[in-house]
Amino acid sequence: MKRLSILGSTGSIGRNTIEVISSHPDKFKVVGLAANNNIELLKYQIQALRPEIVAVFDETAAEALRKMDLQVEILSGEQGLVSVATHKDADMVVSAIVGSAGLVPTYEAIRSGKDIALATKEALVMAGSIIISEASERGVRILPVDSEHSAVFQCLNGRDMNEVEKVVLTASGGPFLRKKISELDSAAPEEALKHPTWNMGRKITIDSATLMNKGLEVIEACWLFNLPPEKVEVIIHPQSIVHSMVKFIDGSMIAHMSLPDMKGPISYALSYPERFSDVLPMLNLAEVRELTFEEPDAARYPSLSLTYKAIRTGGTMPCVLNAANEVAVEAFLDNEISFTSIAHVVSGTMAEHKAFNAVTIEETINASNRAKSKAAEIVESFRVGAGLKPARTKRM
């Protein structure tokens, strides 16, 4: 019986996690649940799973949930998330809070010796060095939940890393793969939110349209598999059937495929080293008929090269990239800046940052917060308004 705390239980990963464990009631017990503010769904989850501890990040929402009298301790704020993440009865923490808010709870879970099923890639993007050395010191296992990293993990399967030539992460290319580059600037949030193959949250769907999500995954892969950035490649694969691949020194390549459904990688992280049966319908390639691949177009996806630049710079730069992107995506979703301005905000914020090696999580968070302020300033200067749209004419 594995005892779990789920951080981000009402999000896409959280809901899929609960679906997976509901098929295996003999194997899992949910100890803790944490969410941002969706207390309606959280209430049902509490009633169904009977956790020992619950946290709601949003104070007002937490208070409203407390009034529902669900006979469970309900905490709030970041400290509440941390309490769920470190609860003494949890063996494993599913870390699935979107964005930088997931960093501290994930870090504290590792410090408490909990194994991590990691969807919050920001934890590694922002503080990879600290997270990985802490996990290694405490013998904590970090199991990837991202489909790409789960794929790489399954392709590696205990093979000698010296025989790995490259890791190749696949990217669908998002909704704008075939859109005229000249028309990207006027793309509306609703268009960018229409992901062709994956059904995910809003932030990550926009990150898929810019390929920033893939860039963050490159950073995540470097940390998870201890690889330099030049050993991690990205290839566009619109069908999202091949989830990633590993190239070996002899010219062999091992690929992981499945239907695109997050229950696959979630299930593997939870069941590892075993596999559950019947998680996803079996893939029939004769029905898929065709798998296609192409190089990502740098002009279409400037965010991807920004991420490589950030990794090569190292230190706090990936953290700053991520912080600026969070601000920029929110501004885009709020119709404050254009789609192509997202990369401009990120690149502008990076240009103003002098990277250093953060040795504590606090330093990391401070760097992230300063980058967010800087990004907000840049957003302000790019703001779409009153017929004046500077971002739409600016060129990088």
Place this chain on the structure above:
Amino acid sequence: MKRLSILGSTGSIGRNTIEVISSHPDKFKVVGLAANNNIELLKYQIQALRPEIVAVFDETAAEALRKMDLQVEILSGEQGLVSVATHKDADMVVSAIVGSAGLVPTYEAIRSGKDIALATKEALVMAGSIIISEASERGVRILPVDSEHSAVFQCLNGRDMNEVEKVVLTASGGPFLRKKISELDSAAPEEALKHPTWNMGRKITIDSATLMNKGLEVIEACWLFNLPPEKVEVIIHPQSIVHSMVKFIDGSMIAHMSLPDMKGPISYALSYPERFSDVLPMLNLAEVRELTFEEPDAARYPSLSLTYKAIRTGGTMPCVLNAANEVAVEAFLDNEISFTSIAHVVSGTMAEHKAFNAVTIEETINASNRAKSKAAEIVESFRVGAGLKPARTKRM
């Protein structure tokens, strides 16, 4: 230092094997070489590799080679092949003799405790039960050299076989994948010998055109990986980039890809559990652009269903299928019967055989020889001659 005997050293697999080991002179020593009758090439191989023992199956050719005075013991006949296969100094035998002639030397190598790099699939097709139990008793490792089985072996990589749902062998579909079925009957040997992706010997190239080769590989996979036939599927994949795949119970699939070049699987069988570097150029899927898959058409490839029928019948039936096919392919290459008659010869021979469980290699060979006689009779009745072409109008 691994000491090798190579059975079939002048064939396609043998030549590629020698190419691979020539890149690693520190890791391999060739102890023995055996060939059918190509003594010109064998002479060069002897001079380059300085083996301790040589065998030429063909007596006349052996005698001619002896006259070249190469200062090495030159044996002949099946007993010669067996002596090379069982030479006391060999650690591993590369079994790459085409057809049923490879059975006895492979079997004797196993009985002498040699690890086997197996290309001669006929050994398992004809006598899988005997070969596998002998290997298991003697702790002999059988490493697949066929690209498909090497791919499966690499995809499995020590995973729990209980988690395997299916093994999927890919087939290029051969040169007749898009030919009108009505025109298959008049296909000439030269057309059938033009394989679109693999450069191989004549017998196996015809077997690729009929898909009999894939059928034999299904039988081989059942024995190598201890799978029932319903767990081994075939899918057409004309690009020959994905060499095979394993489907797991959770809906995941692991695939092995590389450029189509036998040096890949040969190298892996020789280097296992390690990998050599730079065996093949690295695969770039963005250059390949497209991988396609389709179900094999039963009307186009009747041989494939014959092989499933043979496995399900069990006992000597796969051996009989293989024997009849050898006779039929030779007759086709000699312009004695039409292309579509190959399957008719096989099916006719199978219809006349009552399968039994052979417990010795002798019984197996007797069944094979009887099947060859029967097949030769059927060939005779199908013979293309004097404007009378019964096989071309016959329907199964």
